[in-house]
Amino acid sequence: MSKGRFIAFEGGEGMGKSTQARLLADMLREQGREVVLTREPGGTPGAEAIRALLLAPPGDGWTLEAEALLFAAARADHVARRIRPALDRGAWVLCDRFLDSSRAYQGIAGGLGDEGVRALHAIGSAGLLPDLTIVIDAPAAAAAERLVQRDGDCSDAIGGRAAEYHARVNASFLEFARSEPERFAVVDGAGSIDEVHRRVVAAAARLLAVPR
Ligand code: TYD
Numbered sequence: 001m002s003k004g005r006f007i008a009f010e011g012g013e014g015m016g017k018s019t020q021a022r023l024l025a026d027m028l029r030e031q032g033r034e035v036v037l038t039r040e041p042g043g044t045p046g047a048e049a050i051r052a053l054l055l056a057p058p059g060d061g062w063t064l065e066a067e068a069l070l071f072a073a074a075r076a077d078h079v080a081r082r083i084r085p086a087l088d089r090g091a092w093v094l095c096d097r098f099l100d101s102s103r104a105y106q107g108i109a110g111g112l113g114d115e116g117v118r119a120l121h122a123i124g125s126a127g128l129l130p131d132l133t134i135v136i137d138a139p140a141a142a143a144a145e146r147l148v149q150r151d152g153d154c155s156d157a158i159g160g161r162a163a164e165y166h167a168r169v170n171a172s173f174l175e176f177a178r179s180e181p182e183r184f185a186v187v188d189g190a191g192s193i194d195e196v197h198r199r200v201v202a203a204a205a206r207l208l209a210v211p212r
Pocket of ligand 1: 040041071097101103105
């Protein structure tokens with residue numbers, strides 16, 4: 001078992017995940033812990049190159065299968081080169097999106113199926129799972145408002161998909177959390193950044209409390 005701790009932040013578009021991951025990273029660093037704050041798709045030079053291909057696809061875009069394979073390939077590089085080594089030396093890894101995004105976007109909303117996504121993860125990343133997955137769940141209207149502020153009308157190839165697709169994504173994260181309560185915590189994303197941060201800290205307390 002690795003010495004470090006692995007927390008993933010998940011949720012639909014505009015839920016405030018990146019801000020919350022950064023705030024928790026700041027708090028842990030102030031406590032003197034080594035923190036690797038990273039994101040998916042991305043986190044290594046190779047995975048960042050794949051990210052560019054995924055979010056601004058060339059030509060007519062990717063088939064669902066190719067898209068899922070590219071996310072899995074980016075994750076394989078990220079896990080092997082950055083996440084695993086950090087966990088092995090005892091660091092805390094905070095990752096903005098991880099496997100459960102592939103399960104929600106490609107597996108459920110896209111229609112590839114959960115088994116297929118998990119099979120790719122088993123091959124690519126030896127099935128590595130976070131110790132804790134924090135799902136930030138904000139009302140759709142608040143998330144949409146944040147997105148307009150952030151992206152205007154420049155959303156990427158996946159963010160720009162139909163509202164029904166994103167509704168299925170959001171519902172999937174909640175369903176995953178219901179079926180695996182020991183690995184997930186759902187945090188209410190409504191309210192101020194500070195209020196949500198306090199809820200995130202409360203959700204992470206179970207990892208903070210247990211020495212390893
Ligand atoms: P990003 O700009 O990081 O989105 P956000 O700020 O909402 O997290 O872009 C990542 C996009 O890729 C986002 O639309 C979610 C999607 N995605 C997948 O479809 N599958 C995945 O496995 C991952 C990691 C992300």
